[in-house]
Amino acid sequence: MVKRRTINIGFIGLGIVGQGVWKHIQRNRAELEQRLGARLVLYRAAVRDPAKKRPVRIPPSRICVDPLAVATDPKVDIVCELMGGTTLAKKATLAALKCGKIVVSANKALLCQSGEMLFRAARKGRGHFYFEASVAGGIPIIKVIREGLVANRFDLIYGILNGTCNYILTRMDQESLTFEETILEARRLGYVEADESLDLDGWDTAHKAVILGHLAHGNWIKLRHVPVEGIRRITLEDIRWARDLGYKIKLLGIVSRDSQSGKIFVRVHPTLIPKDNILAHVDDVYNGISVTGDIAGTTVHIGRGAGQDATASAVISDITDAVSALLGKPSTLPAEEEIGGEIFPAPEAELADLSEISGHYYIRLNVVDKPGVLAEVSAVMARKEVSIASVIQPKVSLGKRATLILTTHTSNEKIIQETCRNLKKLKNVLTAPFLLRIADFKD
């Protein structure tokens, strides 16, 4: 074994998200550590109740109740602030940054309120502040805007940034439920924050819009300059009338810049989105963000905005960048690593066989137009145990020829290709069958 540098991670808050982060680091540890060339250690954690049973194993001596103790511990390299709130969390974050540490944060409220101060502290202490998890959880939108689209100026960024509101609006639309009925269900499913106003009155969306505004323009717009409207007054009838007019209602956070004057505007309000806009199809708890850059044009990014796993994915991405920064390496290393001059490539992939790729199929046949042909075709398919899901025989006169459209239940590539070869041999099948796959990807 080659000795790798050990990176000590301190957690402030070890609740749902913190435990998710550690669980997933454990699961992918070998791959992650190989890629990073470093060992990741859960070194210390500050929690409210040290006695509480947790699935994450950490020696009792490494658990404390004082966020500042973790934030300022000289042995801690990276501090993950996952406690939330803007008082104690702010104190701890500033303390860590003053010590020159790297802070990884999911705290959008704190960032929105004190972003400027946090960044200043990071620069002064020569540390870093990462916050991918603060906006749109599983979608790496911070990285997309800041690095992937770095060449661009952004005249318009808007998005569905609050999964709870989107869930409520989607349910109202699809199930014809009232706001009151839907909110009861959302509460039951634990989708609504303890402080409901954060979600329903648009404040959570506003926090995220302010962060997007900073990414786009380098300025921290004050929350008091952001007009914010929530979704409480939207009725089922609004949703229906909007639909009749060709729209869907979504709560949007919008950061726009007037290309002439350069003036910036950040706002949050429910919006009627035309059905041909892709964001009109982003439903349920999903988030979706449209980013218009002056060079790349418009890109749209869709994914889960919250939840233990999606948020953990973002935090781990930040931790990875933090480790790269600590080691002075670019964060864009390939999956292979050079150790002591020798290169250990990824193990050879085992390729799947055609018979292991299963799915539904669409087959178009050009056949002779006479009785009994469908029976012949069906018999060929039955011999290969390919089960027919639907048959269309379009009533189009093609002289003595006809078209048959078949779709199948689940089969596999090998069998379906053999079936097509056998169909081609039939005297009444005039040209090679045309095969298309039907997507049945499970998300």
Added chain:
Amino acid sequence: MVKRRTINIGFIGLGIVGQGVWKHIQRNRAELEQRLGARLVLYRAAVRDPAKKRPVRIPPSRICVDPLAVATDPKVDIVCELMGGTTLAKKATLAALKCGKIVVSANKALLCQSGEMLFRAARKGRGHFYFEASVAGGIPIIKVIREGLVANRFDLIYGILNGTCNYILTRMDQESLTFEETILEARRLGYVEADESLDLDGWDTAHKAVILGHLAHGNWIKLRHVPVEGIRRITLEDIRWARDLGYKIKLLGIVSRDSQSGKIFVRVHPTLIPKDNILAHVDDVYNGISVTGDIAGTTVHIGRGAGQDATASAVISDITDAVSALLGKPSTLPAEEEIGGEIFPAPEAELADLSEISGHYYIRLNVVDKPGVLAEVSAVMARKEVSIASVIQPKVSLGKRATLILTTHTSNEKIIQETCRNLKKLKNVLTAPFLLRIADFKD
């Protein structure tokens, strides 16, 4: 002025993409250089015809015809290989990597064919190889998968990776044109590569799918192991029948891994996508990629896949990462920079006034159900010069009350809010008007 390190960039190929890269670096130079803390110089370029007139200004002495001269020039820090092809481009790329340079490439064919060799050369020479522009141009999908979703394992990645094929299939669907009619138009618009087979027979998609397979699994799948089918045999009727069955036909590149066996499969074929899948709504020349990670779940990324600007955006992102790697800085710096201990924050943003935010509006009014109310309402709006686009008076009996749904032509926030206040004052308007914005974002 503080002295910044100069980074010399050498271009191999200075065609459409290369000129786009340089044009956009010039335009955003101040911002980009401040963020990077470095000066970017177009130091040298290898071109086929040095005599050709180009909008990019570069001294004749710095133009040559020999790619290897640029690749091995000790003064060149970053080599941008934008010439294409797999013979000379490969020689030049390998030569640059052997010298320990950073190579930025948009060459998907070369990467697909010789990716393993290029990465090995990069590691051996202690250089780097960046290739964001090789897949899905304006969408930073390489960075998303490799960094943003670094915590994840990827059982499924699939996408619309070729804009030309998507354009053809979209036109066939929307205009009821045959493949032959559409391809003529695509050729006229310059959407089809000189070697048409790359687009139409799926090879371009296959190159990109192989690159995505490498990102997801660390393995370079050989092109000969990838079943590839193009779009030439798809008829207008197939598109119609697919629509009747609830699908759209798209050419997909698919990288799947069996979660049980771990076996990998890369394939390219036209696919029937259910209309409730977001990718069914990705039309025209747009690309769209669905990435399913075991932690983040499914994220979808949509944008322009090709063209001078989208590709330039990706190349500049790579150049930025390359500069960060050269300077040993993390690439995730905020937009502010510390120079000699002093901090220069971004200039204060000028905020737009409400009157500068214009749009269309939806207004719901609860009114007394009697003749003349609409006239009163219209009069109030007319006095503010708000032009009514549509009126709905739902035939629902609410006793003596009725609902009025109005939509407006373009107005602005200030006027519309004044209008709502005035409407509220009407005796026959029973509750505060409910105002929603209608999205009319121009993409």
